[in-house]
Amino acid sequence: MMKDLGEKTVLVTGAASGIGAALARSFLTAGCKVALADIDEARLRRVTSEFEHARLAARAVRLDVASEASWALALRDVEASFGPIDILCNNAGIGSERQPFGALSAEAWRRVFDINVHGVFNGISAVLPGMLLRGSDAHIVNTASILGHFARPGVGEYVAAKYAVLGLSETLRMELAGTPVGVSVLCPGLVATRIGLPPGEDENPAPVPPTQPQPGARPLGIDASGIGDAVVTAVREGRFYIFTHPEYAALIDRRFGEIGQALASSAPLGPAEDIAYLGQGFSRY
Ligand SMILES: NC(=O)c1ccc[n+]([C@@H]2O[C@H](COP(=O)([O-])OP(=O)(O)OC[C@H]3O[C@@H](n4cnc5c(N)ncnc54)[C@H](O)[C@@H]3O)[C@@H](O)[C@H]2O)c1
Known part of the structure; x- marks a missing residue:
């Protein structure tokens, strides 16, 4: 647990927009020094300069989360000005090509995994060893999605990537139990951001006159x-799962209901001697 956040150094990826910019703002308001990292340098400069004008301890750093070399350069820059990173928010991510499997391009599949999954792994590998070596309170927040808990058709590469982020976060939490490094996984539902919009389009679209919502249309x-x-x-x-709406329980319950039924009706294929072995992580927290 990190009760006192004052003066902590935070690095937020994907901080030039949407959820990342909101994370940066909240950590700055809590008294932290925040490195805003993003691949979109123009937008990053704009967002960071707003914080600087408010005399908050913000610093912009160019980062492509998919590139290990870019992580090394970004960390050198941040640590030289703000000191070692206490809180890492692996938040950068892209949306889906919005094609069903069969029409989904291999390039879209790879791109989403490069950024949404390998980007998170790269951040952890770049920052975690230093956190463990220093031994002071630290925290890693990975942005998954509510679509890391159940699927939706038409965005398969995104769903698969977010299940991966959830799985790696759950493993990381078990591995780091008993160390001073905490872990959280952020699982938002739909948030009005630039995700999925063409580059250059603003996250604050002009207000649209109220219309009848189209059935099946994506809400804002x-x-x-x-x-x-x-x-x-x-x-x-020190909370692990971070959700944005209690209402998702209905969809998560539906998935676990089916899994529970399938488990209850499964014929044992041999003695389950691996229960304690496979479940050992649960006793750690
Ligand atoms: N908006 C939603 O409805 C929603 C819901 C659940 C989860 N999420 C997740 O939240 C995170 C933030 O998304 P958002 O909705 O704020 O989107 P956004 O598009 O507004 O912001 C994402 C930011 O990530 C940056 N980025 C993209 N590729 C990058 C790279 N290779 N290296 C560094 N930065 C890169 C973009 O430039 C952008 O500034 C993502 O991981 C997304 O999957 C979003």
């Missing part, structure tokens, strides 16, 4: 601003 989603504060609270309190 909630404002990102509340998510930053929810993450700051979760880091302070």
Whole structure:
């Protein structure tokens, strides 16, 4: 648990927009020094300069989360000005090509995994060894999605990538139990951000006159601003899962209901001698 966040150094990836910018704002408001990292340098400069004008300890750093070399350069820059990273938010991500399997391009599949999954792994490998070596309180927040808990058709590469982020976060939490490094996984539902919009389009689209919602159309989603504060609270309190709406319980229950039924009706194929072996991580927290 990190009760006192004052003066901590935070690195947020994907901080030039949406959820990342909200995370940066909330950690700055909590008194942290925040490195805003993003591949979109123009937008990054704009967002960071707003914080600098408010005399907050913000610093922009160019980072392509998919590149290990870019992580090395970014860390050198941040550590030289703000010191070692205490809180890492692996948040950068891209949306789906929105094609069903069969029409989905291999390039879209690879791109989503390069950024949404390998980007998170690269961040952990770059920052975690230093955190463990220093031995002071630290925290890693990975942005998954509610689509890491159940699937939706038409966005398969995104769903698969977010299940991966959830799985790696759950493993990381078990491995780091008993160390001073906490772990959280952020699982938002729809948030009104630039994700999926063409480059250059703004995250604050002009207000549209109210119309009848089209059945099956993508709703706009909630404002990102509340998510930053929810993450700051979760880091302070050492909470692992961070959700944005209790209503998703109905969909998660539906999935686990089917899994529960399938388990209950499965014929044992041999003695389950591996229960304690496979389940050993649960006793760690
Ligand atoms: N918006 C939603 O509805 C929603 C829901 C659940 C999860 N998420 C997740 O939240 C995270 C943030 O998304 P957002 O909705 O704020 O989107 P966004 O597009 O507004 O912001 C994402 C930021 O990531 C940056 N980025 C993209 N590729 C990068 C790379 N290779 N290296 C560094 N930065 C890169 C973009 O430039 C952008 O500034 C993503 O991981 C996304 O999957 C979003």
